[in-house]
Amino acid sequence: MSFDSAPINLTHHxxxxMPGLEDESFARSVVYLCEHSERGALGLIINKPSDITLKGLFDKVDLSLRREDLRSEPVFQGGPVQTERGFVLHEPMLANSADTDESAYASTMTIPGGLEMTTSKDVLEALSTGAGPRRVLITLGYSSWGEGQLESELxxxxxxxxxxxLSVIFDTPVPQRYDRALGLLGLQAWMLSPEAGHA
Incomplete structure (x- = not known):
């Protein structure tokens, strides 16, 4: 096996x-990859807010939202798959006691790099009481790529x-997230040619 065929793992990336990507769902998007393996990839778009606020989402599922800091936050369009389903990207819950069961939600993926992604309603129920993870980003829908698909797009x-x-996800104003993510590479949007790779 040669080294250049080793699979890349972009989990927590x-x-x-790129400017040439004109797909309506993904143009100017920043996707946080929750999982990437030889089977494919799953991620959430973190910079495309929907017109629904978290308070609106909680109203729809008959929960109050006692977290003032979250009420006006947008629900994001996480991607074109399962757009009626909620995905909660959040910091891990820190157990306040030796009983660690209270920090786990029913359907949670632990992402190497320090975040968790939960799809079960119990995380919303925790937030509704004023508890739950301190920093959250909630999307409707997710983005996915089949085996080898993301590699070919790359x-x-x-x-x-x-x-x-994580500061791009949780601390950066939404309109600045694309430019901040590019800045991590030392790039600015004007430096990218829409014609890249199409010589």
């Missing part, structure tokens, strides 16, 4: 759409990749 220069920086 950002995918940054080979076609559809995406740039960089290790994820």
């Amino acid at each position: 950002f995918l940054i759409a 080979a076609e220069n559809a995406w740039l990749t960089v290790g994820a920086d």
